[in-house]
Amino acid sequence: MSIDYPRAWQIVMETNPEDHHPDCSFRVTDGAILCDCDILNKYPETLDKKMHTKIKKKKMKCENCGIMLSPDKIFSYVDGNNIAITKNSPNLCEKCYRKIYGEK
Ligand SMILES: [Zn+2]
Ligand SMILES: [Zn+2]
Numbered sequence: 001m002s003i004d005y006p007r008a009w010q011i012v013m014e015t016n017p018e019d020h021h022p023d024c025s026f027r028v029t030d031g032a033i034l035c036d037c038d039i040l041n042k043y044p045e046t047l048d049k050k051m052h053t054k055i056k057k058k059k060m061k062c063e064n065c066g067i068m069l070s071p072d073k074i075f076s077y078v079d080g081n082n083i084a085i086t087k088n089s090p091n092l093c094e095k096c097y098r099k100i101y102g103e104k
Contacts, residue, residue, distance in 0.1 A: 011040060012039070021038070024039070026039075060074050062074075062091065064090065064092050064099075065095070069091075076092065076097075077089035077097070077100075
């Protein structure tokens with residue numbers, strides 16, 4: 001796995017030097033040299049996973065009938081030609097979506 005440098009720096013800046021291997025260049029040089037321990041390889045994955053679960057855990061409400069739904073059950077009207085419509089379209093459950101937009 002390879003990460004581009006700016007991204008790699010961004011990641012190590014968010015970590016604590018103590019989290020790194022005692023021999024890691026980042027820790028030894030106090031942040032002067034880019035990390036060369038496994039933190040860098042592990043971190044993006046953990047970070048992405050964390051963000052993923054955060055988004056997935058958040059339940060959403062159907063704005064029409066108020067039922068709570070997991071995000072993958074939410075229907076939202078998407079207009080490829082007008083992003084404003086997509087942005088403003090309410091989150092709906094499947095039932096309400098069909099009621100409002102019809103079967104398409
Ligand atoms: Zn390191
Ligand atoms: Zn609904």
